[in-house]
Amino acid sequence: MPFSKKARSLLIAVAGGHGALFGYLLCTGNDKFYQDVVMPVARLAISDGEKAHSAMITLCKWGLVPKYQCANDRLQTRVFGLDFCSPLGLAAGFDKHGDAIKGVYRMGFSHSEIGSVTPQPQPGNPKPRVFRLVEDQAIINRYGFPSVGHARAHENIQKGIRYKTGPLGINLGANKTSANVVQDFVDGVNAFADLADYFVVNVSSPNTPGLRVHQKREKLLELLTAVLKARDALQRKIPLLLKIAPDLTKEDKESIAQTALELNVDGLIVCNTTISRPETLKSIHKNEAGGLSGDPEKDVAMETLRDMFELTKGRIPIIALGGISSGEEAYRRIRAGASLIQVYTAFTYQGPPLVKRINDELEAFLKRDGLRNIADAVGIDRLGPSPSGYGDRLITLEEQIAASNV
Template identity: 50%
Template sequence: MANLFSLAGPLLRLTDPEWAHRAAIRALAYGPGLVQRRADPPPLGQDLWGLHFPNPVGIAAGFDKDAEAVGPLFGLGLGFVEVGSITPKPQPGNPRPRVFRLAEDGAVINRYGFNSLGIEAAEKQLARWRGHLLPGPLGVNLGKNKESEDAAADYRLGAERLGPYADYLVINVSSPNTPGLRALQSRESLAGLIAAVQDSLAKLEKQPPLLLKIAPNLTEADKNDIAAVALESGLSGLIVSNTTVARPESLRSRHKAEAGGLSGKPLFAPSTALLAEFYRLTEGKLPLVGVGGISSAEEAYAKIRAGASLVQLYTAFVYQGPGLIGRIKQGLLEALRRDGFAGIAEAVGADHGKKA
């Protein structure tokens, strides 16, 4: 697959970015299927929430929105795969064009707006993948419909219907492309939303861990409230962070003023600083997933040292292709050896006074 990308990648980048995205998903989904892969070295593995992650590198939600290519994504060497965001009812998302490459900046702006085939379609796909022995955990990211007036009902339904297929679930209240969504991060709204979803999960025979994905553009009060609610509510973890509405002065692309969420290299520094802050605010008690701007092993390792137990890729994966996964894993092994850590778990939060 890496060799194929080296040939097709430059051609895909000459096409419309949304078309290229769909082409990549279809190539994975209708390719050779599940690929047997070499086992990851033990130092890269760790156990979280009663789940074994063979390595800490996953794909972020937004890439495989409707769970079409789960098996082939694992076959690329990922340690876990997160699908979604999945909304209860099918919805088309925002008008096109809605995805823009900022190649000079190693970035992308998207305003997809939770385009989703809906729960029913996702349920069929997830049931199909559950017929395979997947080599790592499968996460399901839940969203709300744009026109829904009861956000809690949307997330409850998602948890009830898709929870049985998920190794972990994610409440996504951090996309900048659904009106009013980020307002759900306020303390009162967030506590009520988490409680509602937990009530739905309590009805399941097996309850998956519940995580929350947060935005990078937060006030100090927002950060303190989210950390407090996360600890008080019994959340299993936080994903830090989604795309940003900020536009750094350093951006050079002609698309820099497009509305939507910015991802890629410009997000690395602010999202990593936010990750470190949440590690401190939660006193290292909650596993954190670091996402935002990772394009190398060094950046993945920086997220881990800042407090991430797991990391996720998206934009750099689009630009660099599947070979990035292997390069990051190899680089992480070398960094662990260099710093004297026996495994990933020992390196988590090392920049906060842990032994290096």
């Protein structure tokens, strides 16, 4: 019948048109489409946080994510001797085993931090161990370092390394049953010496009993001295960073800053998840044990950043993270002293378009304030405007004071 034929063709055309539009918005990483459709539907379809994490890793492994190229003169930056196409990287904990390199760089992250990786394979804590606090735009996790171990992670990274378009960090952890935590970190440095662009000593995860104790002065001194010795013995000089918790006393922060300055640690990562629970939390999961990340961690992460920048006198580059979900928040951290920033939780809620949006917004803030590049904005709220041209070294408080006295 002519009518039904026509109707069928029309139906096919409409469905095809919608399919094409859907595919187009999905592949091009349309921000609104992801926020309003893709991410909420994905959350409904895969209600378990850990399964959603695994699905995203699989998509990244095959490169089935929207492509965005970060290439912008104003956002390019150089920190601890490494070049970054923008300050925005993906935090540790997403690509725990080095499976997702292809997708992570394809989405436009300037750097990726793999891990935490432990020397021996270990399963981590019993499931469930990842909880979405949707109303709070937060996550509580108690993964407890599930890891394929150094050898498998090394193989994975070797396979994916050809896709990397920016620095690749290796975040080192210790086995839960380790008899010698210091040796675990030393082994990590040696295991990834041929692949890492920077190393992270992670003693700030709340989910491995006894790990955070290594942030205390004597333990930290012993640990960092041994790890830096192993690093210094390598053929290449690979920057070594320390990742700290937000749940530190004033004395802890002071002693960490002092140790980092004394030992010439190349950078600090501020900060890991928090064991605190702000009263504003609404989700039914708010009392789950583990580390809280995302929006409710923003204030404590900012306070820790400010303190560490002040205590290290702006001499040690800082990667800031904890609740960053917009260009505005990223810019606040940079002005408070961060040279680079990372995201994790906001990425799980907003998806790949977050990368372009943060970069675009950051660029707009730099332009608004007449700043030529990221280096000029670092610590400006604490130190005042700093002339660029300092390379990868931050202007110190003393230099700033001297400059303003001229």
